Amino acid sequence: MDAAIAHIEELVSTADENTRRELRLRLLNIVNSLEDTNDTFHRFAHCHLGSAVVKIGFDLGLFKSLAESKECVTLEIIAERMGADTSLLELPRQRFIANWLRSFEVVAPIYQAMPSFLQKTNYVTPTDPVDTAWQRAFNTPMHALEWLGKHPDKLARFGDYMASRDGPSRGWLDVYPVQEEFATGDWDNGTSRAVFVNIGVGVGHPCAEFKKKFPHLPGRVVLQDLPHKIEQVPPVSGAESMAHSLFDEQPVKGAKYYFMRGILHNYPDHLAKVLLERVRDAMAPDSALLLDDYVVSEQWPDFYSRSISDLTMLGTFSSQERFEEQWCSLFESAGLRLVKSYPLNDPPTSETVMEVRLK
Numbered sequence: 001m002d003a004a005i006a007h008i009e010e011l012v013s014t015a016d017e018n019t020r021r022e023l024r025l026r027l028l029n030i031v032n033s034l035e036d037t038n039d040t041f042h043r044f045a046h047c048h049l050g051s052a053v054v055k056i057g058f059d060l061g062l063f064k065s066l067a068e069s070k071e072c073v074t075l076e077i078i079a080e081r082m083g084a085d086t087s088l089l090e091l092p093r094q095r096f097i098a099n100w101l102r103s104f105e106v107v108a109p110i111y112q113a114m115p116s117f118l119q120k121t122n123y124v125t126p127t128d129p130v131d132t133a134w135q136r137a138f139n140t141p142m143h144a145l146e147w148l149g150k151h152p153d154k155l156a157r158f159g160d161y162m163a164s165r166d167g168p169s170r171g172w173l174d175v176y177p178v179q180e181e182f183a184t185g186d187w188d189n190g191t192s193r194a195v196f197v198n199i200g201v202g203v204g205h206p207c208a209e210f211k212k213k214f215p216h217l218p219g220r221v222v223l224q225d226l227p228h229k230i231e232q233v234p235p236v237s238g239a240e241s242m243a244h245s246l247f248d249e250q251p252v253k254g255a256k257y258y259f260m261r262g263i264l265h266n267y268p269d270h271l272a273k274v275l276l277e278r279v280r281d282a283m284a285p286d287s288a289l290l291l292d293d294y295v296v297s298e299q300w301p302d303f304y305s306r307s308i309s310d311l312t313m314l315g316t317f318s319s320q321e322r323f324e325e326q327w328c329s330l331f332e333s334a335g336l337r338l339v340k341s342y343p344l345n346d347p348p349t350s351e352t353v354m355e356v357r358l359k
Contacts, residue, residue: 008023008027011023042308048107048108048111048112049111049308049311052111052112052114052115053311055115056114056115056118059115059118059119060082060084060123061081061082062078062082065078065081065082066078082123083122083123084122084123084124085123085124085125105154106154107312109137109138110133110134110137110312110315110316111315112137113133113134113136113137113315114133114315116136117132117133117136117315118133125314126314126318127268127270127318128318129143129144129267129268129271129317129318129319130142130143131318132144132314132315132316132317132318133314133315133316134147134315134316134317144316144317145266149228170344170345171209171344172206172209172259172261172290172292172342172344172353173209173210173213174344175342175343175344175353176290176342176353176355178213178214178257179214182217192220193219193220193254193255193256194219194220194221194222194252194254194255194256195217195218195219195220195221195255195256195257196210196219196220196221196222196255196256196257196259197221197222197224197252197255197257197258197259198210198222198223198224198259198260198261199224199244199246199250199258199259199260199263199279200224200225200246200260200261200263201223201225201229201233205223205233205234205236206259206261206292207221207222207223207236207239208236208239211236211237211238211239215238219256220240220252220255221236221238221239221240222239222240222241222242222252222255223236223239223240223241223242224241224242224243224244224252225243225244226243226244226245227243230242230243246263246275246278247274247275247278248278249278249281249282250278250279250281250282251282252282253282253284254282254283254284254287255282255283255284255287256286256287256288257287257288257289257290258279258282258283258287258288258289258290259289259290259291259292260289260290260291260292260293261292261293262292262293262294263275263291263293264276264291264293264330265293265294265309265313265319265320265321265322266313266317266319267317267319268317268318268319268320269330269333272319272330273330273333273334276289276330276331276334276336276356277334277335280334280335280336280358283357283358285358287357287358288339288355288356288357289336289355289356289357290353290354290355290356291353291354291356292344292351292352292353293351293352293354294309294321294322294350294351294352295322295323295324295327295341295343295350295351295352295354296310296321296322296323296350297350298323298324309321309350321350324338324341327354331356332359335358335359336356336357336358336359337356337357337358337359338354338355338356339355339356339357340354340355341353341354341355342354342355
């Protein structure tokens, strides 16, 4: 493959305009043929994103500044000239726009609102989840999740997207060594102690997955979410449902595993820290918090987590997708530590199960 790439680069370096145009068309066809259905969906669903980011660059005077620069400039110099936060401009991490709301009616207005929203904030990284591009796009003071709950047609479209979206190549139970941990024999077989607590419904049904794989493992299996969400979840044999808000004290104490899937990336650091502290206060010395979430990869960067999802988090929740270093800092602030990460794809990309324990 390296030889083929080198040959193409050689052609580009010597090609005239007509040859370059033909190369672009042919290579574009090859790139499109390599896409799976998920790639194609994101390419069309987020076509507004590029225009929004370019508009922000014009508003900042970014392109003019770069054109006038006589030498290479650093990100810090650019941010100082523009009067914007370095973290907002940081191109490798690209933090800009709205959460995982993938339908045209929801995503496009947020992208269109982002330039004027950032202009209003003087390009300071937002931290308030009810003062984002979302509120400007839909002319509402409500949090995005609250607004979606009152607009079931939009919520249904998001549900359809999540159901059709290609997941990782492996599930969390394929990578996390539950069986090995219980093989040591230190587990308290008393059934009054919870073995697995799924905090927030998230995507899929981890309680059902856990019961199916470990039907004879002793201990309570508990699903927690807000009352109106619990009512909508089909019951799982052998599991109990419990109404619970993430920000309230965790009522199930000393569980072996607490589990969150796709929850914390919806919250900026100061709120994610509170959620982690609620779980920390309930954990026993041998408890583990398992987080099935995005960890942006330095080695295997993927377009979805480094661009689309990261930008989407910012515009909807004032949040972001996080690198492992950022996750570790967040855990440290809540009195926790990252023990190990288990990527769900091979080669590893962004979807990962993180094993977190008490410090």
